[in-house]
Amino acid sequence: MRIIGGDHKGRRIHAPASLPVRPTTDMAKEALFNILHNYYDFEGLKVLDLFAGIGSISYEFASRDAAEVHSVEMNPRCVNFITETSRKLDLKNLFVIRANVFTYIKRSGKNFDIIFADPPYDLEGIETIPDLIFENDLLDKDGWLIVEHSAGIDFSEHPNLDQNRKYGKVNFSMFSKK
Numbered sequence: 513m514r515i516i517g518g519d520h521k522g523r524r525i526h527a528p529a530s531l532p533v534r535p536t537t538d539m540a541k542e543a544l545f546n547i548l549h550n551y552y553d554f555e556g557l558k559v560l561d562l563f564a565g566i567g568s569i570s571y572e573f574a575s576r577d578a579a580e581v582h583s584v585e586m587n588p589r590c591v592n593f594i595t596e597t598s599r600k601l602d603l604k605n606l607f608v609i610r611a612n613v614f615t616y617i618k619r620s621g622k623n624f625d626i627i628f629a630d631p632p633y634d635l636e637g638i639e640t641i642p643d644l645i646f647e648n649d650l651l652d653k654d655g656w657l658i659v660e661h662s663a664g665i666d667f668s669e670h671p672n673l674d675q676n677r678k679y680g681k682v683n684f685s686m687f688s689k690k
Contacts, residue, residue: 513568516542518554518575520601525571531590533565536630536660540682544658545572547677551656552626554578560622560650562613562629562641567594567606569628574603581606582624584616617644623652630660642670642687657687 513535515523527533536544548554554576561570564583567590573581583606585591591610598606609616613629614637627645631638638661645657656674659667661683667673672687 513566514538515571515575517545517572518577520571520575523575523601525566525568525597527566527593528589531566531593532587533590534632535566535568537680537682540660540679540684541568541572543677543679544684545576548626548656557625558582558623558652560584560620560624560627562616562627563631564594564608565590565630567597567608569630570594570606571597571601571603573626574598574601574606578605582609582622583607584609584611584613586610586612614644617641617648617650620648620650622650623655624650625652625655627651627655627657628660629657633662633664638665639667642667642672642685645687646672646689651689653689655688659685659687661685 557578559573559578559581561583564585570581570583595608667685674686677684
């Protein structure tokens with residue numbers, strides 16, 4: 513995995529193969545950040561990365577000078593990896609939170625400009641994530657919720673869906689407040 517933009521552009525990150533993750537592909541990540549670049553000035557953004565895994569998306573936002581990047585992950589080995597990598601890269605704007613994502617959503621009380629959720633594709637309850645985000649008012653007025661998911665999940669009827677993008681086997685559904 514590599515960081516594709518910002519201060520650490522081109523930096524390769526080598527996660528242990530034993531970690532139970534499926535990182536967003538570099539191709540899909542680059543396409544997503546090209547879209548985001550057209551809508552947002554990254555400097556000063558407050559970002560929430562749910563199901564952070566090894567932190568691939570978190571590093572991208574932190575490298576691009578987001579004000580705050582909160583990485584929520586439940587697996588202690590992944591949390592340790594993100595924490596250590598953040599320390600090595602001196603990412604003072606990245607905050608790692610070990611928590612169950614569904615519990616975090618209900619208790620956070622914070623607002624974010626961008627929320628990225630990359631749950632395991634076979635996770636039970638993935639379709640409830642947008643509703644939970646909006647019910648708990650975690651998204652700022654002009655913010656986006658981006659959910660990465662498999663082709664088997666269809667958010668097309670969700671009232672807050674703005675767009676869906678597909679890159680190989682990766683799907684991104686983008687939601688906003690209406």
